[in-house]
Amino acid sequence: METDAAVSQLRRGDLNALSTLMARYQNRIYRYLLRLVRQPAEAEDLFQQTWLRVAEKIRSYDPARNFDAWLFTLARNLAFDHLRRIQPRSLDEPLAEDSPDETMISRMASADPGPFDQLMASERASHLAAALENLPVSYREVLSLRFEEEMKLEEIAFVLGAPLSTVKSRLRRSLEQLREAFEKGHGSEVWQ
Amino acid sequence: MSHRDEHAEIREQLALLVAGALDSDTAVRIARHAATCADCEAELERWQLISSGLRRLPTPQPSHLLFERTRAMVGAQMVERAEQRENRTVLLLLVSFSWVVTIASWPAFRFATGGLLSLLDIRFHQTWLIFAIFSALTWLAGGSAAVLLSARRQQERRLAS
Numbered sequence: 001m002e003t004d005a006a007v008s009q010l011r012r013g014d015l016n017a018l019s020t021l022m023a024r025y026q027n028r029i030y031r032y033l034l035r036l037v038r039q040p041a042e043a044e045d046l047f048q049q050t051w052l053r054v055a056e057k058i059r060s061y062d063p064a065r066n067f068d069a070w071l072f073t074l075a076r077n078l079a080f081d082h083l084r085r086i087q088p089r090s091l092d093e094p095l096a097e098d099s100p101d102e103t104m105i106s107r108m109a110s111a112d113p114g115p116f117d118q119l120m121a122s123e124r125a126s127h128l129a130a131a132l133e134n135l136p137v138s139y140r141e142v143l144s145l146r147f148e149e150e151m152k153l154e155e156i157a158f159v160l161g162a163p164l165s166t167v168k169s170r171l172r173r174s175l176e177q178l179r180e181a182f183e184k185g186h187g188s189e190v191w192q
Numbered sequence: 193m194s195h196r197d198e199h200a201e202i203r204e205q206l207a208l209l210v211a212g213a214l215d216s217d218t219a220v221r222i223a224r225h226a227a228t229c230a231d232c233e234a235e236l237e238r239w240q241l242i243s244s245g246l247r248r249l250p251t252p253q254p255s256h257l258l259f260e261r262t263r264a265m266v267g268a269q270m271v272e273r274a275e276q277r278e279n280r281t282v283l284l285l286l287v288s289f290s291w292v293v294t295i296a297s298w299p300a301f302r303f304a305t306g307g308l309l310s311l312l313d314i315r316f317h318q319t320w321l322i323f324a325i326f327s328a329l330t331w332l333a334g335g336s337a338a339v340l341l342s343a344r345r346q347q348e349r350r351l352a353s
Contacts, residue, residue, distance in 0.1 A: 015267050030254040048262045055266045128245040147246035175207040
């Protein structure tokens with residue numbers, strides 16, 4: 001079933017359409033939420049809230065618009081509401097004080113390397129993941145939307161509710177900061 | 193623009209180039225420059241490593257249980273909302289029907305009690321007063337029944353959950 005058809009059926013209250021959409025988007029939405037909040041338990045809770053919100057708001061969704069962007073906007077709003085509620089200090093710092101080099105994404109990278117290792121050394125992968133995890137949430141977000149979700153800049157602007165120029169400048173700053181953190185933490189040998 | 197200025201400008205754009213955030217003319221111009229400039233070419237390669245690394249970060253998988261739990265939760269919510277919508281529609285129909293019956297019953301009431309009313313010499317404005325009292329009592333009784341039924345249903349739901 002195509003996404004558009006599933007969305008139309010969901011608007012009519014079809015539960016099978018909900019399952020179709022959830023199966024199609026579950027990995028992407030969960031990954032995006034995890035990039036934002038960094039804690040699996042919080043990401044799972046937000047994942048549930050996102051789909052509850054989808055069922056609640058689907059009648060107000062304009063089918064002429066991009067469903068991906070609409071869905072990610074719902075997820076983003078919930079995640080940022082959640083982030084505003086918790087201590088800001090906890091948002092942009094490494095996860096574990098006792099092992100600052102080990103982070104959520106680096107743990108995932110070492111546990112399930114996937115095809116990444118085929119092209120890049122695993123050490124470099126975990127360094128990059130660690131550097132990403134330590135960026136501010138707005139930078140992690142824009143990098144995830146562009147490189148992982150492969151959204152167009154216009155779609156990212158819709159999700160962020162920001163002008164295209166802001167998206168571009170944030171993208172550039174986040175890449176520069178990622179690279180700086182990548183090189184700073186691991187020296188020039190990371191390019192070898 | 194001097195060669196140095198162009199070089200600096202291109203360095204600043206390399207990050208956006210690997211992010212696919214530049215227009216095609218600018219991208220071509222930068223690619224041409226990089227092809228003739230070893231420093232920029234090396235810099236571009238580093239940015240490409242960052243870019244490809246980001247595209248290939250492992251995707252965390254939500255648990256199967258999370259999927260099932262979420263689907264069940266959202267499904268229950270959808271069923272409840274559909275039920276609420278259906279209840280609203282039924283209520284609207286019932287209200288409309290009640291009004292029709294109320295209004296239609298008045299001529300029948302007049303017809304049945306016509307003689308009595310004539311004897312009592314009830315005038316036009318009084319008939320409307322009686323009609324208003326009759327309607328108010330009818331609606332009060334109906335409203336009370338609806339509230340009681342609703343309260344009972346909510347209590348049943350609470351007990352069921």
